[in-house]
Amino acid sequence: GAVVSQHPSWVICKSGTSVKIECRSLDFQATTMFWYRQFPKQSLMLMATSNEGSKATYEQGVEKDKFLINHASLTLSTLTVTSAHPEDSSFYICSAPTYDYYEQYFGPGTRLTVT
Amino acid sequence: ELKVEQNPLFLSMQEGKNYTIYCNYSTTSDRLYWYRQDPGKSLESLFVLLSNGAVKQEGRLMASLDTKARLSTLHITAAVHDLSATYFCAVPGGNTPLVFGKGTRLSVIA
Numbered sequence: 001g002a003v004v005s006q007h008p009s010w011v012i013c014k015s016g017t018s019v020k021i022e023c024r025s026l027d028f029q030a031t032t033m034f035w036y037r038q039f040p041k042q043s044l045m046l047m048a049t050s051n052e053g054s055k056a057t058y059e060q061g062v063e064k065d066k067f068l069i070n071h072a073s074l075t076l077s078t079l080t081v082t083s084a085h086p087e088d089s090s091f092y093i094c095s096a097p098t099y100d101y102y103e104q105y106f107g108p109g110t111r112l113t114v115t
Numbered sequence: 116e117l118k119v120e121q122n123p124l125f126l127s128m129q130e131g132k133n134y135t136i137y138c139n140y141s142t143t144s145d146r147l148y149w150y151r152q153d154p155g156k157s158l159e160s161l162f163v164l165l166s167n168g169a170v171k172q173e174g175r176l177m178a179s180l181d182t183k184a185r186l187s188t189l190h191i192t193a194a195v196h197d198l199s200a201t202y203f204c205a206v207p208g209g210n211t212p213l214v215f216g217k218g219t220r221l222s223v224i225a
Binding site: 103 | 203207214218
């Protein structure tokens with residue numbers, strides 16, 4: 001099946017700094033990618049939809065100025081957590097759907113810890 | 116607004132026993148997904164159910180979909196320890212790609 005990678009797999013940063021997470025589709029092109037956040041022992045919550053060549057669409061309650069999304073190419077989307085705070089500590093997972101949305105391929109996730 | 120409800124949320128099973136996890140959703144959908152998540156890991160796709168009456172089996176897991184009842188089940192047969200994980204069902208929303216249930220944390224004990 002298709003593969004989606006994320007980098008880094010884990011990151012620890014200090015409060016107030018920014019962190020960039022990359023999501024790549026390795027063997028297919030993805031005009032759309034999705035970013036999810038998962039807090040411990042909770043389900044996945046969609047944060048935003050990343051669209052190649054256009055602005056991301058954010059879910060209600062997600063600050064677009066805090067979570068910057070750039071979909072620079074058909075295989076790469078980045079999520080930058082700006083001015084991170086401890087409450088931003090979470091597991092961030094990206095996914096990329098097939099062209100017909102039949103299937104979504106999930107990345108391995110990035111664990112962010114803000115100290 | 117699409118809501119997806121799973122039950123139970125926690126399940127402790129003895130090895131060798133059978134059990135069923137239920138997934139209800141609130142609006143019409145002709146598609147439903149089941150995923151497995153191990154601690155600290157991302158999601159692993161288990162089943163894609165595409166139509167009413169769809170039934171899929173893989174090893175000790177069998178999933179079914181009843182679109183009229185808006186219900187999917189994930190049946191576990193003769194549980195083994197390796198099945199311990201969190202299981203999520205997910206349904207495509209109108210303007211969102213997937214809406215997930217809260218997950219069922221399964222623990223299989225000897």
